Amino acid sequence: MVITNCRPLQNMKNARQAVLVQEDRLKRQPVVLPSELLLREIFPKLPLKSLIAARGVTKQWRYLVPFASLLPARRALLDLYYFIIKSPSFLASRSHIQKHLRKFDRGCYLGLLQLLVQDSPGCSVPEEVRLWILEWPNSAAFLWTWPGLSPGRDYLPMYKSGMRRFWRRVRLKNCFSDSDGFPALSGIFMAHSGQSPALLQMIEIWEHRTVMRHADWLVVDTEPDDNGCTHFGEVYYCDGSRTNTLIASSWSDWVKLRIEQEDCRARQGWRGKGSKVACIARFNVILENFRRYLTIDKE
Secondary structure, three states: OOOOOOHHHHHHHHHHHHHHHHHHHHHHOOOOOOHHHHHHHHHHHOOHHHHHHHOOOOHHHHHHHHHOOOOHHHHHHHHHHHHHOOOHHHHHHHHHHHOOOOOOOHHHHHHHHHHHHHOOOOEOOOHHHHHHHHHOOHHHOEOOEOOOOOOOOEEEEEEEEOOEEEEEEEOOOOOOOOOOOOOOEEEEEEOOOOOOOEEEEEEEEEEOOOOOOOEEEEEOEOOOOOOOOOOOOOEEEEOOOOOOEEEEOOHHHHHHHHHHHHHHHHHHOHHHOOOHHHHHHHHHHHHHHHHHHHHHHHO
16 A cells, blocks of 8 residues: 655646736736836826826826926926816706817818918917917817817806706807817007017907997017017007007916906806896796886786
8 A cells, every 4th residue: 555645736826826826916017117217218208188187097096197297388287187077067058069179180270370370470370379279178168269269159058056957148249160260360460568569470369249340469570679679479459559468478378368257257157147036036037027117008
């Protein structure tokens, strides 16, 4: 009778199973990249959409993306994106804008816009606007200002109370619509106090709905004026005769300003003429006057 010891074989099987379990665990474990490699080599080469998606990968990436060595224009657009998605007016109008979005050739649109701007000597499209056209998410269009939207006017929900949503007329045109040409390019005299008027090339980016011929213009002139000042990338308000009101120093700052104004109107209520209670009170007054008119007519 031969007696064999099975313990060595059993130990070998257990060791093999432990190795397989360890290998499987290593395969499932995510690869952790060094933070310095992410900040200096990977994140700076990503476009805007990829940076937005990268912040949702891990907590580490969400923390590191704001500290990456990004282009100043791309960093400004990234901050602008997270500013807009928290806006009440953007959230209220987003579902309506989504229905009218359409795809467009971003490279072709930017090329034609650059040809239009560069037709004047010393003019160029600002870097923030260029990256906004190429990399901005199509689903994050705001204020009916996007090449993939129609140029006409439309109703937008700007205020929401419970299950009710209030709409107001947007009396402005989409200056960037690709179906109605491109932003208007014009040379406008800008006069500052104590300085001689300077002729600057600008493109129209916003038409005010309150007063005719009042608009916001983006400076595309890269050359300094007669006073030695460079206004490239700045946004000015034009009332049809003078252009001496500086609104914002960059495209992203101008968008934040307009978003804040729309949020203020949304908080005030329907059509920006007071709260919801005040609107209902005005409607009741109009209805009561109409009833009195009918009563007088019958008598």
